Amino acid sequence: MKPLILITNDDGVAAKGLRTLDEVAMEFGDVVVMAPEYNASGMSHSITSSRPLRVREVKQAPGLSVYCCDGTPVDSVKLAVEYFCPRRPDLVLSGINHGSNSSINVLYSGTMGAVIEASALGIDAIGFSLLNHNPEADFTPCIPFVRHIIGTTLERGGLPLGISLNVNIPRLPADEIKGIRVCHEAHAMWHDSFEKRTDPQGRPYWWLTGKFVCDNPPEASDVWALDHGYVSVVPIHPDFTHYPALHELDHMFNS
């Protein structure tokens, strides 16, 4: 039986990056798409519990079923796995995101929220992002890398246990991308996150903005890799525990 691949994103079901990912995934198996109807960027791992969700069928074609819902990327994964996939997916893909999810951006990303949810459900998952926010971005240079990463993962029978992948692709022509680097998240932060403005009635409001600051990223990090023309692949896992601190904290609170 062909592999079953579930695809989602956070830019919405009509996004160009999603269509690119569908096309590559269909080379490897049957594809079910369940994505938010509209843009759900910055939704992280959020779930919708205060209202019910609706689902709309967008398209049925041989080897491809496309649905959208009015929930988040994480809702999309849960709903699709439980109700819209004909069997348990072999792989969940998310993206291709319009914009970077390297470094600390993984925390805010709906694209990566979906990946982490799949991983928490025990399903191999890979998130792809291109460092280009433009809705009309050219995804062509991504294709050979997306194909290689999906193909290798399926051939090998999956990812190492409990691991999912955060793949970012630099905004470069295909022949200038140097290859793949497996790396860790760079430590960074967003500065000046809100801009204060005044509305026409003279009342203040605050709008999210911010400047990504990552000074001297180490050579083993994703930001370094992307800055130097490589595709970055970061293995991630859905456990926030900082294991090395366990002993020190036990001493701190229990002595």
Next chain:
Amino acid sequence: MKPLILITNDDGVAAKGLRTLDEVAMEFGDVVVMAPEYNASGMSHSITSSRPLRVREVKQAPGLSVYCCDGTPVDSVKLAVEYFCPRRPDLVLSGINHGSNSSINVLYSGTMGAVIEASALGIDAIGFSLLNHNPEADFTPCIPFVRHIIGTTLERGGLPLGISLNVNIPRLPADEIKGIRVCHEAHAMWHDSFEKRTDPQGRPYWWLTGKFVCDNPPEASDVWALDHGYVSVVPIHPDFTHYPALHELDHMFNS
């Protein structure tokens, strides 16, 4: 100068758990509260970029300023640190959440999203949760533990570098809580996450539900600690990288 403590939550500015946390925090320093106006449970690490935010001043008293906004818990932290704290906070507290944030629930939790955001900004942060969803839950048994953990952290001059804390408190009378255990997140998942129903017009909708499944949690895990009457303290950090997998994945994709 007294420590400055910033407090937020995801149950909304009027929640009883937030008021309990304010009262304990005021024993240790000046307090600024910035919380979502209404319930923002399940918002994880999400941020609001598609619309501007408004802020409302709720209360000014000696040593206590209370504000609310129409954003998420993460928005609340960013906004408060940048515009509403008179100086950089020494500590960010989040909660006391009405309901568990142990194990995998940390992923979905707005309470813990706020903690991780503070940590990413380089500020020590602690999230507190009581295993009781009731809006009128009795938070009295939490108080000695919350006081001990805040007091110890401030006395020591902060948490170990890069670490924040996820503290969960069992739903037990004060004299039945056995103490504090520092532990790792239990691995678990939510089963049967959506319930399919039919509306009065005969159309389907799906509502989030689910059953928390954690079989045989190890003795070193938070679920075990809580099941056995202990307060669980999990050190967390905002880096999802699975470092032990780096070498294996490099071999997988680059050979």
